[in-house]
Amino acid sequence: MDTLSELIGLLNDTDELDFKQFLKHKNKRNDVKNIDLFDLIKTDDINAQKSLYKKAKNKDAYHALRKRLQDSLLLYLSQKTFESDSSEWYDALRLLVVARFLFEHDLTKLALKCLGRAAKIAEKLEQFSLLHDIYLLRLQYVHLQDAQELEQLTERFLSNQAHMQCEAKLNLAYAFLRRELQEVNLKGKIVNLTGLILATLRKYKIALSELMTYKALYQILYIANEYAAIYQNYGLVARFVKRTYDFMQSQNERKPGHLFYHLSIIYFLANFQLRNKNFNACATYLREMNVLMDEQRAYRSMFFLRQQLLLALSLHFSGKADQALDMIERALATVSKKSKSEDVDDLRICLVMFLAQHNDRTCLRPLALLTHTDAWYEKKLGMLWTIRKNLMEIVVQAQFGHIDLAVSRLTSFKRRYKAYLLTIGEERVLHFVGFVEKYLDQPNVASDVNFQQQVLAMLHVTANTDIFNLSFIAWLIARWKKKTPYEITLELVGGG
Incomplete structure (x- = not known):
């Protein structure tokens, strides 16, 4: 389009x-x-x-x-x-525009009232750039005000400039870390996250104390979660999660301008608990998200689908499959034009997994809706998501007897991703693909004891203890056990 x-x-x-x-x-x-x-x-x-x-x-x-x-x-x-737009930020911006108009028409007293209201909103929201423009306009007309006003305004202006400088450094550091993360995700670059973050802080002369804000912690936690997802090891980011949790516990008051970052942090913490199989803790964070989303309805539409996704996953992996399936279907029923396509595709692929694990062939319907190219998914949702989507399509098509289609998808998968997986040291994914390939070539191999032992040996690989990796391994084990992939997944997750 x-x-x-x-x-x-x-x-x-x-x-x-x-x-x-x-x-x-x-x-x-x-x-x-x-x-x-x-x-x-x-x-x-x-x-x-x-x-x-x-x-x-x-x-x-x-x-x-x-x-x-x-x-x-x-x-x-x-x-x-x-x-x-009814957000307070836009209210402040409107007041700034009106104040400039009033100054130009010599309505100084009214203009100053508008700027005063705009400044209060900008300060509350910690919108330092907007506050900078407000102060600049006041300085332009400060000669029309009391003599003391210049001194007070100068002090506020310089203090705000310091805040702007700090925010600018943090944004530069965040941009640099995002670019490095892209190198990891798309090109297989190997980095040590802790070392990278510390080196970045030194590069941009950022003190650790400057990280103790909602926005900074949100940015660091975003990077940490993405990094952990790539390496399938959420223990790598435990120190960042603990630091974030300690900070939030220490805050007696949260400003309205922090709500987006607060919601994002709670979401990351919930995801961290989910991936470490702490499903009750995950659900607790998600309930807190629900309360916070009610504070400002605009954020409900922004976070609702991804919050429902995590909640459904926590229910699914804790054995409450019917509730999880119902939640995913109800969430998809709320999708509108304004919904992010990435969030919708996350829900659809999750629905495919839920149904396929119960041997329900209706999973082919939502699978058929994932129509974008691999290149599109790689750009929007990352290499890891796209690889998982391809693997799921292969095993689901094989599960319901579409062997030729599964073989075709597997061949395409190896052609596109084999070199990348070898570059980033993810041979274990290729080992899994190798087992699937053997099964597609000769389904009876599933009853071979040697084949079974090799598959079970995958459970001893640390990275394979992730809930999604266990789900794929469960599919292989289900080829020889008289159980559904879901039953085996619950056994593996419970013993993980």
């Missing part, structure tokens, strides 16, 4: 009508074709150019029209967002 189509996809039915009115008001001539182009794109008319311009030489005119329509749509969305 092209950018213009993606932008149009953000509009609901009411927005579409409003946007057409916006275009009509903007159009100065009657022969402008932007509304016609909008309607053609909405109907997926592949012959849009021919419908609008009969002559081939008008190809440039068509592309210019698309460019103008995209610019108009961006302008409409920016105005709509500014007018409709």
